[in-house]
Amino acid sequence: MTQVVLTEVHGKVGLIRINRPEALNALNNDVVDGIAAAVDAFEADENIGCIVLTGSEKAFAAGADIGFMKDFDYMHAYKTDFITRNWERIKTARKPVIAAVSGFALGGGCEMAMMCDMIFAADTAKFGQPEIKLGTMPGAGGTQRLPRAVGKAKAMDLCLTARMMDAAEAEKSGLVARVIPAEQLLEDTLKAAQTIAGFSLPVIMMIKESVSRAYESSLNEGLLFERRAFHSSFALEDQKEGMAAFIEKRKPAFKNR
Ligand code: HXC
Numbered sequence: 001m002t003q004v005v006l007t008e009v010h011g012k013v014g015l016i017r018i019n020r021p022e023a024l025n026a027l028n029n030d031v032v033d034g035i036a037a038a039v040d041a042f043e044a045d046e047n048i049g050c051i052v053l054t055g056s057e058k059a060f061a062a063g064a065d066i067g068f069m070k071d072f073d074y075m076h077a078y079k080t081d082f083i084t085r086n087w088e089r090i091k092t093a094r095k096p097v098i099a100a101v102s103g104f105a106l107g108g109g110c111e112m113a114m115m116c117d118m119i120f121a122a123d124t125a126k127f128g129q130p131e132i133k134l135g136t137m138p139g140a141g142g143t144q145r146l147p148r149a150v151g152k153a154k155a156m157d158l159c160l161t162a163r164m165m166d167a168a169e170a171e172k173s174g175l176v177a178r179v180i181p182a183e184q185l186l187e188d189t190l191k192a193a194q195t196i197a198g199f200s201l202p203v204i205m206m207i208k209e210s211v212s213r214a215y216e217s218s219l220n221e222g223l224l225f226e227r228r229a230f231h232s233s234f235a236l237e238d239q240k241e242g243m244a245a246f247i248e249k250r251k252p253a254f255k256n257r
Contacts, residue, residue, distance in 0.1 A: 005034030049197025
């Protein structure tokens, strides 16, 4: 049987690849459970400092698998806690997760990319929330994360008309961090991930937690959270090492402590 989720280690970066090309990487339970298991493994591995989630050249993921969902009834969706049970493992990761998106990121695929900490898009990327065409709606965070990323007007436009947004528009509206020529997407994303993973892991995690607060709390609460995390960084050996290395004009040797 083909493995629908593949993993590789590149230095200090864990790469997760969705591998259902015949269905444009549509997300079923096997895929979502596989991603969650891969995140578990990379989170537990002290050597890994950053995770990259990617798909194929043609599709990051064209949505939740329509065949898998089509006969769900309300009670099944509710009792099995569809989405919340396993999709949100990416959200709870403490190490940064970068989505490297080439081709389609639609419906649940767009939502999964938005669960990541940032999106690097190939110039071929196409984002959209077309669920309305299927008689349903975004259910993995699309109506909440899209407005926070691109504003209410564009989020309404995408969710209500089902149109796709290309990489240039996605960058202009703040959904993606970088647009990269498709053939270089993985290489450049892994390079950025290696840069991140080369820093002190506790500091990486503190920064991720603090930036995430900007989405999840009021400004005052977020600033307070940031200040406490910043103060606590003075308890790290890596802070002493990082600042000493600067003063001594040498490269720091971080120990993740
Ligand atoms: C199951 C899918 C699929 C999906 C594509 N495929 N998307 N199978 N679920 N979401 C399958 C097709 O059935 C087809 O299989 C194969 O992948 C190739 O797709 P084509 O349609 O032939 O390719 P193309 O003509 O290039 O069109 C690409 C496309 C189109 C525009 C992306 O496939 C499409 O519109 N897909 C559905 C997109 C969508 O509606 N996503 C939202 C899903 S709902 P065969 O066997 O025929 O070759 C959702 C709910 C979120 O995500 C809520 C919570 C998660």
